[in-house]
Amino acid sequence: MSLPIHLTSNASQLPFFCSSNSLLFYLDDPSTFSQVLTLYNPYDFVVRYKVLCTAPKKYSVAEPQGEIRAQHSVDTIVRLLDTSASSANQNVVHKIRVQFFDRRKSQDLIGKRDVTCSILSYKPLEQSFDDEPNITGTSRRTRPNTITSPTPPVIQQETRDPLVIFILTILGAVCAFVLVLPTIPDSDNSFNARIPSYLHMTTNSKVIASYILGLLTVVFIRR
Incomplete structure (x- = not known):
């Protein structure tokens, strides 16, 4: 199914959506080396997508292109290939661009979405969780005094x-x-x-x- 005629004039202005606008990869946390990026098609027609990257040697994208049915979504996995701790691979930002095309006219770009990919040296401490045991421990120590x-x-x-x-x-x-x-x-x-x-x-x-x-x-x- 092709793009409706009343949308063709402003096809390049169609908004599309992803599950996140940024992906964070931490070199000290291997669990962040693979992340899921969900692509959404909110329209009543099928679209094709293609994923491009400014640093293809550092990232791999599972199923970098395909189709999304009307009012459906697809998941693609973005993997960090270069996990070295060199200074050139720390605190850098790259970009992934998802392009959307008309299903029957593969050359007609009808929308795009940019997602930033940041490689950080270490994962920051989650203060809210670090402070919780102290608060809990304090409450447990003071609870007998509070009661008695x-x-x-x-x-x-x-x-x-x-x-x-x-x-x-x-x-x-x-x-x-x-x-x-x-x-x-x-x-x-x-x-x-x-x-x-x-x-x-x-x-x-x-x-x-x-x-x-x-x-x-x-x-x-x-x-």
Whole structure:
């Protein structure tokens, strides 16, 4: 299928797309020596493509030419051939040009796309990942302090609260005083007779005071 007639006048202005505008090759990282470059055809007609390079001795392109169906894409692999660490092969930039043609008129250039190829001596450190273990390690070291450190101040604040201590102390003193007071059955004792009758406690009152005093004792011991 040829290029539609209404596009032929501006055929050279048609935009085409690649998966990347630049390829980075690092001499200290062999995994970057082969990279995939995807070519896209967003149009409703078949196009032919051809891949050219300014430094053909340094790169090889798998399937440097072929066809792309309408609204499809093809993958081609760009390989770095010269992996020497010589100064002439470090920090240099080359260019790959992808040309697109009409399928039936192979000489009619309808679009192009340039991709830069950079050869770098070493791969830069990824700071975000290098810093992550330190952050994680720091958080792990400080996490116990973060969890446990707030607890003692809260407890200390509760036990050192003057109002709380005062109330608990008064309540404990009242319970202890109730326990030392005479009971009603013992009111006939000559010593107990000297104590006013309203201060004579019943057995149930002393049991309750003893129970409350026991709870207060447990609270003070735990704190």
